[in-house]
Amino acid sequence: DKVKVIPLVSESGVLKDYASIRKIRRISVAAPSLGGNELAYVTDCIRTNWISSQGKYVREFEAKFSEYHDGYKALAVSNGTVALHLALVALGIGEGDEVIVPDLTFAASINAILYTGATPVLADVDADSWNIDPEVIERLITPRTKAIMPVHLYGQPCDMQPIIEIAGAHNLLIVEDAAEALGSLYQSRPVGTFGDVATFSFFGNKTITTGEGGMVIFRDEAAYERAAVLRDHGMSKTKRYWHNEVGFNYRLTNLQAAIGVAQMERMDEFVDAKRRIAGLYNEELTKSAHFVLPLGEEVGSKNSYWLYTFLVKADSPFSRDELIAFLAANGIESRPVFYPLHEMPPYTQYGKASELSRSIAISKTGISLPSSPILEKEEVKFICERILYYAA
C-alpha cells in the first residue's frame, strides 16, 4: 500500500535521494514573503508611536488599493470575513433578503450572509472553473433575491459577464468575494471591479498579507461613506460618542496597514511567482492521466493562482485523501478543497444535494498544493516528483 510507504524521507526529515542537495524543511501550503519594506514601515509605526487604526499607513494602504482597483473607494478592515459582513450591511442587505452564493467556497462567504439575518441560497458551480455557474443563478432568483455573491475561488476569476447581465435584468446587487483572487483579471480588469462591492482577505496564507486583514472596495460613494461609519462603531464623524446606527469595530491597525503597503509594493512580483509555480505544476502533472488540471485562461483573464488546485479523477486508483496523506508523510502540506456548504450542519437548509452535484464532486477530489511565492523551483519539482511517483 503506497500510502504507508515513505520512501524518500528519513526519520530526521532528511531527504534520502535529495540529501546531497540539501535538507528539506516541511513545505507548507502557504507562507508569506516579508523581505521588502515590511520591517522598515512597522518600525516607523512604533518609533512614531502610531500603531492603532489611526495613522498614515491605513490611508496609504487604502489609497494604493483603490488605485489598483480602478478608483473604487477602499476601506481597510480587520479581516476578509468582516469585510464581507460590512459590505453586505453597507448595501442594506438583511432580514427578508436572499443572497445567492456558491455551494463550494470557504464558510466565511455564507457566514457573513447569516450574520446579517439574510437567507443564503446555495448555487452549484461550473464543472470546469469550479466557480458559481451563471445558468444556475438564473434559476434560483425569487422576488426576495437581493444580491449575488460570486467567489473567485483559488484565484480563478468568475465569468462575470453573464452575472452582470442577470443582475441587471433582475435589479440585483453584486458582492464579489475576492478573498482568494487579488491580482486576478477578467476582461483585462482586476476582479473586484465588476460588482457593487468587493472584498479581500490578507490572512497569512493570502497573496498579500497583513497577518490578518481585509479590504472592502465600493463602486458607490454613499455605500463607502456609510461603511466608514459602520466600521468605527457607527460613531458619528462630527459628534463624538454619538451613534446613529449599530456599528462594529472592524478597524485595521496602522501596524498591519504598514505591512500591507509594503506588500502592495511587491504584489505583482508575488502574482508572477505564483503563476510561475502554477506553470511548473501544470507542466509536470499533465504527465499523469489521473488528474484534472485547472482550467486555462480565456482572453483577457488572468488567474493569480492563489493556491494551485487540481482534481484527482474519480476513477483513479487512489483517492484525493490518500494523496494528501502521502504528501504529508513526505513533509509536504496540502489542502483539500472546501466541503460543500450544504453538507455541514449550520447550512443544510440552504441547498439540496441533488442540485449541487458538481460542487460535491469537486469537493471530494480537489487538492491544493504549496503555492507560496517563497517556494523554490526545486521544491516544486520535488513535490511534482513525489506526486508522479505516487500516481505511477
Next chain:
Amino acid sequence: DKVKVIPLVSESGVLKDYASIRKIRRISVAAPSLGGNELAYVTDCIRTNWISSQGKYVREFEAKFSEYHDGYKALAVSNGTVALHLALVALGIGEGDEVIVPDLTFAASINAILYTGATPVLADVDADSWNIDPEVIERLITPRTKAIMPVHLYGQPCDMQPIIEIAGAHNLLIVEDAAEALGSLYQSRPVGTFGDVATFSFFGNKTITTGEGGMVIFRDEAAYERAAVLRDHGMSKTKRYWHNEVGFNYRLTNLQAAIGVAQMERMDEFVDAKRRIAGLYNEELTKSAHFVLPLGEEVGSKNSYWLYTFLVKADSPFSRDELIAFLAANGIESRPVFYPLHEMPPYTQYGKASELSRSIAISKTGISLPSSPILEKEEVKFICERILYYAA
C-alpha cells in the same frame, strides 16, 4: 466670554507664558508608551516570518494575561467589541434573552448584545461611582433575564459583591466589560475575575495597547473551548474546513500579540503612572468648588484611572462643553463622558429617561482629561492651571 479667549497659546502653537520652558505639543487624551520590548518582539515576528494569528506571541500573550487574572483561560481577539460578542455567544446568550447593561457606557457594550439577537435592558448608574447600580439591577430582572453586564467605567471597579449575590439568587450569568479597567482591583483581586466571563480592549487609547485588540477570559473551561472554535470561523480543530457552527474571524495577529506581550511586561508601570497622574489632578482640582472629583477607593479596591474623569457641577457658571472648548483652544484634548445610551436612535426602546436620571446627569457634566502614562508632570500641572484659571 472666556471660551473664546485663547490666552496662552500663539498661532504657532507656542505657549506664550511657558515659551521659555518649551514648546508644547498638543496634549492628547491618550497615547501609548511603546518604548519597551515592542519593537524587538515585532521585529522577531517579521524576521521569523510569523505575523498571522498563528505564532508564539499569541499564546504567550494569552498565558501572561491568564496568569494575571487568577488563571481564567484567556483568548486574544481582534478588539474589545468582538471580545464582548464572542463572550456572549460562547455563553449561549441570544434571541429571547435579556441582558442588563448600564445606560452609561461606550456603545460597544450594548451593540454586542444586539449582535446576538438578545434584548438589552438599560440600568441606571450609581451617582458616585458612575457604574451600574446593583439595586436597580434587582428591579429589572424578569423571567427572560439571562445575564448582567457590569462595565468598570474609566477604571473604577464596579461594586461586584451585591451583583454576584443577585446573579446567584436569580441564576444569572455575569459578563464583565473590563475594556477600560485592566489593572483595577476589587476585594484585592483583578476585575474580570468576578464574572463568568470578562472582556478587555487594547485599542491605542487603552491601559495597554496592541493598536487594536481585545481579550476574553473565561471561568469555565467548556465556554473557553467553544469560544476558541468560534473565534476561528467555527472550524473544527480536527477536521479541516469542517464547520459545526456559524463562527467568526475574531483572531488577533502574532504581530499585535508581540506588542501585547511587551506591554504586559510594563502594565504595572502604566497603572502606577496613571494613578500618579490622577493623584496630581485630584490635588489640584479640589481647589475649585465647581467640580465633583472621582470617588475615593474602598479597602481592597484600586482604580486604574484609565481616563481621569470628573464632573462639572450643574450650578457652576460654565458648562462641561464650554470647558472642553476652552481646553481644546489651549491645545489640550479632552473627552465628554458617553451619551446615555437610551438617548441615541438605535437604543431608545431599551430604557426610559425617567428611570435613568443619574446616567443623564453624569453624561452631561462628565469630562475626561489626558491620562497617558507618557504625560509629564509639568503637562498635568499645565492642564490643571488652565482649568483652575478658567474656573476661577
